Amino acid sequence: PLPTIYFVTPTYPRREQIAELTRLGQTLMHIPNLHWIVADDFDGCNTFLDYLLNKFGIPYTHIASPMPDIYRSFAPIPRGVANRRAAINWIRNNGKKSGVLYFGDDDNAFDLRLFSEIRSTQRVSMFPVGLIGLYAVSTPIVKQGKVIGFFDSWPANRLWPVDMAGFAVNLEYLALSPNATMPYRAGYEEDEFLKSIGLQMAHIEPKASNCSEILVWHTQTKKEKSAVVRIDSKILESDQT
Numbered sequence: 103p104l105p106t107i108y109f110v111t112p113t114y115p116r117r118e119q120i121a122e123l124t125r126l127g128q129t130l131m132h133i134p135n136l137h138w139i140v141a142d143d144f145d146g147c148n149t150f151l152d153y154l155l156n157k158f159g160i161p162y163t164h165i166a167s168p169m170p171d172i173y174r175s176f177a178p179i180p181r182g183v184a185n186r187r188a189a190i191n192w193i194r195n196n197g198k199k200s201g202v203l204y205f206g207d208d209d210n211a212f213d214l215r216l217f218s219e220i221r222s223t224q225r226v227s228m229f230p231v232g233l234i235g236l237y238a239v240s241t242p243i244v245k246q247g248k249v250i251g252f253f254d255s256w257p258a259n260r261l262w263p264v265d266m267a268g269f270a271v272n273l274e275y276l277a278l279s280p281n282a283t284m285p286y287r288a289g290y291e292e293d294e295f296l297k298s299i300g301l302q303m304a305h306i307e308p309k310a311s312n313c314s315e316i317l318v319w320h321t322q323t324k325k326e327k328s329a330v331v332r333i334d335s336k337i338l339e340s341d342q343t
């Protein structure tokens with residue numbers, strides 16, 4: 103049987119949320135043996151989110167994973183970290199030790215071929231991500247089938263200067279590091295997570311034709327502030343009297 107892909111999507115309530123998850127869900131509908139872990143940065147399991155997720159017919163787990171208040175005051179704030187940590191814990195607590203873990207944010211764009219590439223991940227696979235930073239791509243550099251370095255416009259002294267969407271991890275390999283986690287440290291989540299699983303250069307499997315193809319993009323949806331429409335309950339009450 104095909105190894106299961108555990109596709110972890112951090113998401114949060116804002117007016118673009120339904121649009122993003124509809125587009126992503128309709129991409130994932132094309133993928134066999136995929137379990138969608140949707141971790142919402144919200145205090146409880148929003149019923150409208152369940153209503154939406156049910157419609158896709160994809161096996162999914164909906165997790166309420168609010169960011170602890172203290173991190174909201176950080177600049178920049180560590181977006182999606184509480185969500186991904188909750189998903190990693192779910193994988194551990196449910197004894198999932200085979201299959202492949204992938205972090206797919208709700209606003210990214212995915213080529214369907216990405217899924218066949220990451221499914222065969224033995225330890226950690228890596229591949230280019232489009233629309234990252236000044237260079238417009240972040241990618242491993244491959245020589246004779248081996249990763250020998252990285253091309254990324256924000257090296258920032260990182261050992262693994264890669265984007266969250268640029269790697270996948272085999273769950274047997276993840277299980278070898280029971281303390282592996284993602285830090286609440288904006289910009290360094292990937293690097294420290296990959297360090298925490300004891301990654302070594304020789305373990306990396308280049309995908310996407312030796313990292314020569316872009317199969318995932320770090321697209322970003324333009325954010326607009328919604329006008330706040332208040333229905334003042336006191337006015338309504340007084341209207342009724």
Ligand code: UDP
Pocket residue numbers: 111112113114142143181182183185206207208209322
């Ligand atoms: N996110 C979240 N809470 C927030 C902001 C973002 O859970 O307060 C999620 C968001 O849905 C996305 C991920 O974290 O899946 C990364 O956030 P975003 O896309 O805003 O960051 P960027 O791609 O710009 O780094």
Ligand code: MN
Pocket residue numbers: 207209210320321322
């Ligand atoms: Mn994003």
